[in-house]
Amino acid sequence: MKIEKFLRNIDLEKYIDIFKEEEIEVTDLEKLKEEDYKEMGVKRGPMRRILEAVKNLRDEQITEKDSVWYINLSERKELWLEDAFNEFPLIIAHEYWRLKDLLRNGKTYGAFFQVKDLFEILIKFPVLIAASDIYNKKERSSQENKILMSLLEKPLSLGDWEKLARTIIELDTVDLIIKEILKDIIDVFSKNNIVQWRNNQIGHGALSFDADKEFQKDLYSKIEVLKSHFERCYSNYCKINLYQSTNSNKVILRGKDSNTEIISNSDIFVILEENDKKLYPYILEKENGLKKKLYPYILTKENGIYFFDTFYFYKNITSILNYVEGKKANADSNINELIKAIYTELDRDNKYGIDYEEFSLDCETYSAIEADIIDKLEEIDDFQRPDYIKDWLLSIINANSKGIILIQMERGTGKTTFSRALDELSLNKFKDIKDISIRGYYINDSYSYRVESFTEKLSDLLRQNSSGENIIRGISPLSVSVVDTKKEFARFINEYARAHNKYFGKEKFLLILDGLDEIPSNSDVSIFDFIPSEDILDDNVYVLCTCRTDNELTEYTKNCLNSIKTIASISYNRENKYNNEILMQYIGRNIFQLENVYQFNEKQKQLADILLNKCERRFLYLKAIKELIKCDGNFNIDEVPKGKELFQYYLNKLQSMYGKKYFSTVIKMLVSIATAFEPLTFREISYLLGENRPTFKLLAHLTDLRIFFKVDRSYRGNLITISHDEWKKAVIHNYNEEIVKLIEQWWNNIKELEGMQFEWFHKEYDGELYILSNIIDYYNSFKIDNAKEICNNDFANLFIDIANYLGSNSVIEYHRKIRIKLYSEAIFIKKELIRKNNLQDENEVAEVYINRGMAYRSLMKSNYAIMDYNEAIKIRHSLLKEDKLSDKNDLAIAYERRGEDYRILTQYKKAIEDFDKSIEIRRNLNSINQLKDVDELANVLKNRALALRLIGENEKAFKDLEVSISIRRKLKEEGNLKDENYLASSIMNRGATYLNVQKYDEAIRDYKEATEIRRKLIEYGKLKDTSYLASSLMNLACAYYSAGKYDEALIHCNEAVELSKKLDMEGKLQFKDYITQALVHRGNVYNGKQNYDKAVEDYSEAIILMRELIKGGTVLHNSLINALKKRLEIYKIQKKYYRAIEDCKEIVEILENTTVNGENDFKLKEFLKLEEELLADSNMF
Incomplete structure (x- = not known):
């Protein structure tokens, strides 16, 4: 545009002659400063109009043609300092050039990450040169030591690097060249708020940004900022002569096209021109330059240049980063020991006492962004209500008093989404269903199909209210060891149905078992074995089973379904009219953005038909298409493949925006989550991707992959898993090579743990624990070639050592489960070694059986524990007979452990x-x-x-x-x-x-x-399991109560109840009967004080919890009888005879079911007589 037209457009034609006289064109306007306008006589008002018009013109040029905006951006010469590509040090020149190259090739989101990385490099590079300068000094000031310590004392955020740069420029000893560069980049960070910008933008994801005009403008702005910085510091960057030195030669590493192959373990030096300081141990290379060694903060490895990134002192790991190739790695042992030595030297007289929490990057900014992204994963803002299914389901429930219902839906048509929409703990989209309490269990073929997962998870789900709070206690968990699993399951859901009616006021109870077709055929006992018949369910109790349609099922699943007696069943395929109607409504609302989703014009009807064909009438695929359309204003439906090919197309679209360097991490994240054997925390995912902590970049990847994931909440935090079996199968099929590489990398990480001593109970080690406890499953599932490496006694002992450590230092429920898995892996390895004659001492296996038995006991699974002790005793008896048992006390230990669980x-x-x-x-x-x-x-x-x-x-x-x-x-x-x-x-x-x-x-x-001993042990940090104190308190209270000292008893009871419940909520209460004991003791005290209502309240809560815990065997039957007896005695006093009769009947039933050889006959007769008396008393009123 000519300057004349530009000024006329904004009604400032009177200035045309002035601008023409100065030979100023429109392209020059951006470079003019305020003083330039003043010199030409342009007043403040017109100047502002000109500046605003320039900005608008620039925005129009950026977005003039969406399909090529990024090409325009890359080709506008005024935005790039192209001399930098050839004259700057290799790392900066290459990464600056890569930014332009990514834009030229349409890798728009990769360009965003490249801008972020470039800002990091520009502040880290001079900081690390200065740090190397300081490190290599013969003597250092206290301020210089503080700078070195600041690099090591915690993982540094981008803001921390900025603060460190500010500290460095205050030193008189810093080279002038480095100081001037740092001053300028600090100014850039401050004026442009780079740290906050990175934090705000990182969580949006590629698909949210690509068609976003603000994103385009922002990218333009940051490229301008970079160019301006490079122009101001051009001379100084050219004076940084970076080169590698080997025995044979020295090669300057300058410019993007420096074809020199970086040689691993070669020395990296820098020569700063015009530097006349002659500081030891620098070697004078020429009259006006000094040779400075950059080791250990900038070094070579695997034919690349790596920057120091983080020293994790609690893991004894030094993380290094190769920006050019986008690789993060752990430094080799030499570097690691050197960095550790620096840390130890600096920290010797200055103990920082850094808390573990400071290392987790759980700052407010990061946590807020993570929470926002998790919310995005959880929400389904495009949910389309399938009322036709809901209405059918409600009609069956209303027409039947109870029963099993089966809904079959074709793959990808929204079966699981419908289940989650019903589930009050999931999407909860059908809030108009008022009188039914609905909970769902979702089966997959990775972990939740397992009976152990099923029985554990169901109790957790059913005890919660719709807000996810644990409300219901006291219902016996689902047992696997009973003879009649169907009757056991009916008992379980009947009791929860009654509890939901009592606590939540819901008349009916519906349990959803979603995805029965995911249950594999190779299980001895499966979830199918628990599904009951209608006749053993209470009234108003329903079980909804879902699975795919018959033609998609295996013979095994068909046979199992045929054995289920349902009150009603229905099957929907993708061609049915209701499904088509819902899909069309979805297209209208979420793709065409129509207010009236039934009013399509002809063009929209034609496009809708194309969309239905492309998605094969499956919601799963249609949602992927919707995301693609949402991100691209010029989306061409003709380019989109059909059906399952959409999966790879979607990922290819992401790759086109990221570029190869950044997209590799995206795939690693998808692979890690899709192949996981249990839901993962974000900390665990970070570890699997090679990060020792969660990062902002990984949050962005999570956003872009959100259609593949779903989130569950737990006391461990948010748990992320693959959302649909179809996606999982596609990942395994398409990325098998990447899966194998990842598993091998995880195995290499495990091998590095040998001999390391860590505080494994800290959450920073969750990633390592996950891999350690699942590595054999990975090798067996994906048939890794070097699996034989795992059958190594050293690794078996590593698993044992870690499990033992957790047993001594943590009572967290998750860690107790991890222990069992670690011991199981050790048993597997040692038995394999014995089978191959590579391990002679069978007593080692016996020892692991005993340890695993104690781990089972910590989860109140004494039956499993005894089975392990039996194995240990069998082995040790055999060794004793053969005179191969070196210490007979080993056999004594096995007997003692088994005796404890028999007790x-x-x-x-x-x-x-x-x-x-x-x-x-x-x-x-x-x-x-x-x-x-x-x-x-x-x-x-x-x-x-x-x-x-x-x-x-x-x-x-x-x-x-x-x-x-x-x-x-x-x-x-x-x-x-x-x-x-x-x-x-x-x-x-x-x-x-x-x-x-x-x-x-x-x-x-x-x-x-x-009690006093235990209080002191806790005070001195010598008693990890504080539930011991709860035990002391409740027993002391019991003694006071028995002595008639009720007030003292109540004080200790209250403390015991409060402490036990707190530990239970934190997952730290090993023996949950502590709660019941404390409640019964307090109930007794209230009873003694004649506060009957309070006593009944405590007895009732204890009774409910005892029913839940009784599943371990007969352990609490006598306690339950005692609590019921205490409560019925109060009911009798209160003349609530019918309630007393109910308690008496329950006692009689317990005695009838648990009596062996007539040992409870006397008690049974006593309570039968009491029941008759209560009936007689009730008839009198």
Whole structure:
């Protein structure tokens, strides 16, 4: 545009002559400053109009033609300092040129990442040169040491690098060239708010940006900023002579086209021209330059140049970054040890005491962006209500009092989305359904098809209200070990249905089992085995099963479905008219943006038909097309493939925007989540992608892949998983090579962990724990060639060591489950080694069985624990017979562990038999001075005393406890007691025995001593499991109650209940019966104080929770009977006879079902008589 036309367009033609006289064209206007306008006599008002018009003209030029805006941007010479491509140091020149190249080739989102990376490089490069300068000095000032420490004390955000740059420019010893560059880039960061810009933009994703005019303008602006910086600092950048040096030659690394192959482990130096400082140990290379070694902050590896990125002192890992190739790696051991030595040296006299939380990048900005992205993953803003399915389902429910319902829908037509829309804990889109409490369980063939996952997850789901809060307690979990699993499942959902009616006021209860076709045929016990018949369900209880249509099912699934007795079933394929109507409404609302989704013009009708054909009438595919249309204003439907080919087309579209360098991480994320054996936290995903912490860049990738993922919430945080089995299969089919490479990389990461000592319970190690506990599953599932490397005893021992560490240092439920997986992997490896004659000592396997048994016990799975102990005893007996058991105490340990779990299952005679065997072995060993730790004898005596007390053998229990306490007090005096909590445990048991014989003062004395010991251990950080304190408190309260000291009892009961519930909510309560005990004890106190309503409230909560926990065996039957009896006695006082009768009937039923050889006959007769009396009393009123 001519200057005359430009000025006339804004009514400033009077200035035409002035501008022509100065030979100023429109393209020159952007470069004029305010003083230039003043010199020409242009007043402030007209100047502002000119500047605004220039900005508008620039915006119009950028977006003049959407399809080529990025080409225009790359070809506008006034935006680029092209001399920099050839004259600047290699890293800067190449990355600046790459930005232009990405735009020229249409990699628009890759260009955005490149701008971000370029800003990082521009501030990190001079900072690291200065850091190398400081490091290589013979002597350093305290300020210089502080700068080096700032690089190492925590992972640095972009804002931290900016702060560090500001500190460096204050040093007098920094080279002038570096200082001037840093001052300018700091000014750029400040004026353009680069850190905030990066944070705000990173979470949008490529598909949100490409057709966004603001994105285009922003990119233009940042390219201008870069050019201006390069112009101001041109001379200084040209004076930075970067080169590599080998024994044979020295080569300057200048310009984008420096074809020199970077040689791994070669030295990287820099010569700063016009530098007259002669600082040791620099070598004078020429009169006006100094040679500066950049090691260890800039180095070569794998034929590339790497920048120091982060030192994770808690992991002993140094992370380095190759910007040119987009690679992040861990430095080799030499660099790592050097960086660690620097850290140790600097931190010797200045303990920073950095908290682990500071290393997680969980700053407010990052957390807010992550939360926003997670919300995007969770929401389905384009949900189209399939009312035809909902109406059919409600008609069946309203016409039947209970039953099993089956809905079959063809692949990709919205079956799971419909289920989630019903589910109050998921999308909850049918809020007009008021009287039905609805929960869903979603089956996939990765993990949730497993019965263990099914039984554990269902309790978690069903106890929650619609806000996700745990409300319902006390319902026995679903058991796998029962004979009749269908009856067990019916019992389970019937009880929850009653609880939902009580707590949420919903008359009916619907449980959705979505995706029965995902259940594989190779399971001994499957979810199919739990689906009950209608007759054993309570009224108003319904189970909705969903799966694909018959022609998509395997014979196994068809046979299983045929065995289910349904009250109604229906099958929808994608061709049915209702599905077509919904799809058309979806197109109208979400693609054509119509207010009236039924009014299409002819052109829209034609396009809608094309869309239906392309998506094969499947919602899954139509949504992908919608996302593609949304991101591209010039979207050409003819280019879009049909059906399942959309998956790769969608990814190709992303790749076209990212470019190869950045897109590789996108695929790694998709592969990692699609192949995972359980839902992953974002921290775990980050680790799988080679990051030691979550990053902003990964959040952007998550946004772009959101159509493939779904999110569940848990106490561990947000859990991300693949949203549809179709996507998973496509990933595995299309990216098998990438999957294998990733698994091999994960395996290499594991190998580096050998010999490392970490605090594994910190969440920073969640990624490592996930891979460690699943690596064998990965190798077996994807048939990795070098799988034999895993069968290595060193790795088996690594798994064991980590599991043992978690057992000693964490009570988090997730870690308890991880322990079982780690032990299982170790057992697998060791048994393989024995089978191949590569491991001779079978006792090692026995030891792992015992450890796994204790891990099962921590999850209240004593039946599984006993099976493991049986294996251990079998192995050790065999070794003893062959005279191959080096320490007979190993057999004593196995008996003791099994005895403990028999006691938990109330099989007291078996428990005492095992304890007797263990004691006999240990006493024999002790008599000949071969018992290495006499505390083990003290422990088994304590355990036997507990079993003896429970069968009323109090005197024998006292004898065992006196010996146990005596041994432990002596060990404490000698300084040889490993854990003072052991002594507290023995004293606690003696207190319980005193309570049994009604010696209340003695019981209170013992409980107070044990409680005090545990409080001090917690205070000094020596007791990880604070539930021990809860146990002491509730038992002390019980003693006070028995002594009639109700006020003291209530104080300790309240503390015990509060502490137990807090630990349970945090997943840290190993033995959940602690809550029931504390509640019953408090109920007893309220009962004693005649506060009956409060007592009933506590008894009722305890009873509900006991029913849930009773599934481990008969462990809580007596406790449940006691609580029911206490409650019915209050009901009797309150003359609530019908409620008392219900409790009495439940007691009778428990006794009838648990009586063996008539041992409960007397109690049974007692309660049958009581039931008759209550009935008689009720008839009187």
